[in-house]
Amino acid sequence: MIPQKRWGRHYWVPITQRLFGGQIVGQALVAAANAVSEDVHVHSLHCYFVRAGDPKVPVLYQVERTRTGKSFSVRLVKAIQHGKPILICQASFQQAQESPVKHQFSMPAVPPPEELLTREELIQKYLEDPELLERYRLGLNKMLAQExxxxxxxxxxxxxxxxxxxxxxxxxxxxxxxxxxxxxxxxxxxxxxxxxxxxxxxxxxxxxxxxxxxxxxxxxxxxxxxxxxxxxxxxxxxxxxxxxxxxxxxxxxxxxxxxxxxxxxxxxxxxxxxxxxxxxxxx
The missing domain is CATH 3.10.129.10 (Hotdog Thioesterase)
Structure with missing residues (x-):
């Protein structure tokens, strides 16, 4: 079976100038989801980061249809740059099923988001401190410049x-x-x-x-x-x-x-x- 291939673009690159891992995982899941039927949804994924991603070139996502079953389907995705994998991902998809066996932990009690400052607002607050050291000010301004x-x-x-x-x-x-x-x-x-x-x-x-x-x-x-x-x-x-x-x-x-x-x-x-x-x- 010939693997399905898709290309991914970069939308944000961290200060490290390596590709953001979440982007590669998310795009690998997009590629896997496009290789299954509409009536199944991802229930788990497991990824290994093999090499650092290069922000100067696009990523090729190669999808292998490992298994397509009645309830569960598995897709293997390789994210490739310069002819070598930078990430390997296995994603499993399931048809919706009901079960009487249900439980979960309790969500922590925290203030609602409306009562809290954003990351950008916190940085602005730190920058307003007249005694802030210049090296910290430079670092915070770099963080603030990131979209x-x-x-x-x-x-x-x-x-x-x-x-x-x-x-x-x-x-x-x-x-x-x-x-x-x-x-x-x-x-x-x-x-x-x-x-x-x-x-x-x-x-x-x-x-x-x-x-x-x-x-x-x-x-x-x-x-x-x-x-x-x-x-x-x-x-x-x-x-x-x-x-x-x-x-x-x-x-x-x-x-x-x-x-x-x-x-x-x-x-x-x-x-x-x-x-x-x-x-x-x-x-």
């Missing part, structure tokens, strides 16, 4: 200029910028895949803020889709890191609808390498 296609409202924003250790948990409201509509659930899942990678791995750094990051990159990314949602409406992203070690960090995430329904569960592991700050003890 990130996601709206973010942190519930418990970290103290940016104080390197105090924090519990490896963070909460923020997220949604895609612009209007997507209600009809295409496949598209909302693809956008959620994009959103899910933003600031996800950084959760593992919160207890270690005294260190400077020299290298950080995602190794894999998994998602499980539980209930319908709209990615252009506010969802609460609950992130926590249960473990870090061996230059790796593990993070778990849950995307909640505003009505308390658990919509998506995520997991990711990444490489984290750090440098000591000047004057720190090596003991």
């Amino acid at each position: 990130v296609p996601i709206e973010i409202k942190p519930v418990n924003p970290p103290e940016v200029f104080h390197w105090r250790s924090q519990e490896p948990k963070q909460l923020f409201w997220v949604r895609a910028r612009g209007y997507i509509g209600e009809s295409d659930m496949k598209l909302h899942c693809c956008v959620a895949a994009y959103i899910s990678d933003y600031s996800f791995l950084s959760t593992a750094l919160l207890p270690h803020r005294q260190h400077r990051v020299s290298f950080m990159v995602s190794l894999d990314h998994s998602m499980w889709f539980h209930a319908p949602f709209r990615a252009d409406q506010w969802m609460l992203y609950e992130c926590e890191s249960p473990w870090a070690g061996g230059c790796r960090g593990l993070v778990h995430g849950r995307l909640w609808r505003r009505d308390g329904v658990l919509a998506v569960t995520c997991a990711q592991e990444g490489v984290i390498r750090v440098k000591q700050r000047p004057g720190e003890s090596k003991l």
Whole structure:
């Protein structure tokens, strides 16, 4: 069977000048979803980041129809640049089925997004401080200049200029910028895949803020889709890191609808390498 091929474009490139992992995952899911029938929807995906993405060239998405069954169908996607895979993704799709076996965790009690500042408003607030050091001001202005296609409202924003250790948990409201509509659930899942990678791995750094990051990159990314949602409406992203070690960090995430329904569960592991700050003890 000849694999189906699609090309992906780049809409936002981070300061690292590597392709944003969420973009590659989201576009891989678009390619997989276009290779199944309309009556099935993604329920899980598992990805491995193999190489860094090059923002100077487009990505070729190659889809293999691994299995097409009555209830479940599986698609294998390879994201390719310069003739080599940069991501490998397995996505599983399911026909809607009812079951009496149902349960979920409870959504955390947090302030609604209307009562919180956006990422951009927080940065503007920091920039208004007349005692802000110039190196911080330059960094914040670079962040502000980025046109990130996601709206973010942190519930418990970290103290940016104080390197105090924090519990490896963070909460923020997220949604895609612009209007997507209600009809295409496949598209909302693809956008959620994009959103899910933003600031996800950084959760593992919160207890270690005294260190400077020299290298950080995602190794894999998994998602499980539980209930319908709209990615252009506010969802609460609950992130926590249960473990870090061996230059790796593990993070778990849950995307909640505003009505308390658990919509998506995520997991990711990444490489984290750090440098000591000047004057720190090596003991």
